[in-house]
Amino acid sequence: MPDFRLRVFQAVARHLSFTKAAQELCITQPAVTKHIRELERSYDQRLFERRGNRVSLTEAGQLLVRYAEQVHELHHQLAEQLHTLHDTTAGRLRLGASSTLAQYVIPGILPGFQARHPRVELTMLIGNSEQVAEALLSGQIDLGFVEGQIKNRDLHYEFLLDDELVAVRRATAARPPAQPLPLSEVLQHPLVLRERGSGTLEVLELALRAHGVRLAQCRVAIYLDNTEGIKSYLEAAPDCMGFVSIRALTQELVGNQLEIVPIAGLQLARHFEAVWLQGQPLIRAAQQFLRYAHSQFDSATHNQK
Numbered sequence: 001m002p003d004f005r006l007r008v009f010q011a012v013a014r015h016l017s018f019t020k021a022a023q024e025l026c027i028t029q030p031a032v033t034k035h036i037r038e039l040e041r042s043y044d045q046r047l048f049e050r051r052g053n054r055v056s057l058t059e060a061g062q063l064l065v066r067y068a069e070q071v072h073e074l075h076h077q078l079a080e081q082l083h084t085l086h087d088t089t090a091g092r093l094r095l096g097a098s099s100t101l102a103q104y105v106i107p108g109i110l111p112g113f114q115a116r117h118p119r120v121e122l123t124m125l126i127g128n129s130e131q132v133a134e135a136l137l138s139g140q141i142d143l144g145f146v147e148g149q150i151k152n153r154d155l156h157y158e159f160l161l162d163d164e165l166v167a168v169r170r171a172t173a174a175r176p177p178a179q180p181l182p183l184s185e186v187l188q189h190p191l192v193l194r195e196r197g198s199g200t201l202e203v204l205e206l207a208l209r210a211h212g213v214r215l216a217q218c219r220v221a222i223y224l225d226n227t228e229g230i231k232s233y234l235e236a237a238p239d240c241m242g243f244v245s246i247r248a249l250t251q252e253l254v255g256n257q258l259e260i261v262p263i264a265g266l267q268l269a270r271h272f273e274a275v276w277l278q279g280q281p282l283i284r285a286a287q288q289f290l291r292y293a294h295s296q297f298d299s300a301t302h303n304q305k
Contacts, residue, residue: 096141130197148199165268190221
């Protein structure tokens with residue numbers, strides 16, 4: 001295993017804070033300071049400049065950041081190769097998922113995968129689709145899950161399962177309209193939307209454009225970076241309309257907190273997809289996770305028919 005002191009160093013370098021590094025690693029701040037001092041004595045170099053509450057990397061610290069990342073990556077590759085020799089799935093698996101998938105889709109299959117592969121150390125980065133793509137390209141994650149239609153040519157995409165966006169508002173006494181409303185009527189309401197870079201907003205923009213409507217022409221009340229925030233906002237704003245995944249509404253529909261508003265002619269079907277670096281094979285743990293995800297979602301889709 002790589003020296004734990006390197007993990008401590010990387011945490012301090014990442015946050016430029018001894019306190020935040022201690023919180024991340026679940027150790028005390030004096031322990032962080034001790035590990036850094038031991039490293040500095042070992043290399044006979046100061047790694048950080050400390051001026052009051054401000055922490056910055058020295059030239060030696062900047063050099064060690066680059067090599068520490070390589071050490072951890074080489075260790076990960078070595079572990080992967082050693083486990084492959086024994087045909088076992090183990091080691092680190094870094095997943096990334098856009099927020100809709102991370103909140104409503106992927107968590108439900110994590111315990112089952114962990115039960116089958118207890119030696120795999122799972123982590124999951126959560127962001128929007130654009131941030132997940134950036135994390136793959138920068139080597140921060142091994143396998144991502146995204147929604148949306150715009151593709152990055154440096155990434156490989158594989159269909160995972162279908163999804164649908166729906167217009168939603170606070171539940172009314174009159175109940176949802178029996179017939180789809182004209183798009184023009186819906187767009188008279190202030191809109192509550194996901195932030196730029198999200199696959200949800202991307203799908204909506206493309207669908208509106210097909211009707212000759214640009215987002216800039218719409219009245220947007222607020223952009224929020226997660227679906228839970230949109231639902232809470234809508235519950236407090238009866239005049240607003242939002243667009244979210246149908247998968248995010250189960251509890252709110254049953255509890256009569258929100259209602260779906262059908263819109264005539266607006267197609268908001270989309271796909272959830274797995275994504276990884278183009279031209280690079282997935283590590284074994286990622287292959288196993290993707291295979292397990294397909295089996296779970298294919299089974300769920302079959303049972304719904």
